[in-house]
Amino acid sequence: SYELTQPPSVSVSPGQTARITCSGDALAKQYAYWYQQKPGQAPVLVMYKDSERPSGIPARFSGSNSGTTVTLTISGVQADDEADYYCQSADSSDTYVVFGGGTKLTVL
């Protein structure tokens, strides 16, 4: 089965840069997508096709891909960015979707 691996938690102080990684073999051939989920709310797309930012998502959110690892970077972190972040991709046949285990971003 195909897996995506994320760190369980990342902590940063306000104004600093948070980097959340997502690793998986298929990421070398498949795009990654990122979602932000705040407590009690549905997930919201914050990045698609590795590094494309949807309209309405602040420019401090950016994404990158370096082979089998993708990274969601949040520059100038704000208290409102505290949330769970999930990466998503697909297997090499594009048949099955997989999510990473999620990363809890804590703003100290």
Next chain:
Amino acid sequence: EVQVVESGGGLVKTGESLRLSCAASGFTFRDAWMTWVRQAPGKGLEWVGRVKRKTDGGTTDYAAPVKGRFTISRDDSKNTLYLQMNGLKTEDTAVYYCAICRPTGGWFDPWGQGTLVTVSS
């Protein structure tokens, strides 16, 4: 406004069935691939399955834990997506979200607010 709204959740016992609905508005439903994702209490997101648009065959794909028990269908005349869940297990307890697959496959956006399914023994 593009919107999807889930309904039909509730409390059921193990082995019973339940059907969830997802009402779509603000976009051309028949042109969209649609997906279901679930989230067990305190856990991460888990993909359940998807249905393609009719012009792409209208076929379905399912995650291993639900294959053979869950069925995804769509009624394009009613702009509604369904998830028929049979043989429910306690481990199926979760909030179930529907979402649009963009553009066809790929990412999910937007998501509905979710509907809670609780399976008790």
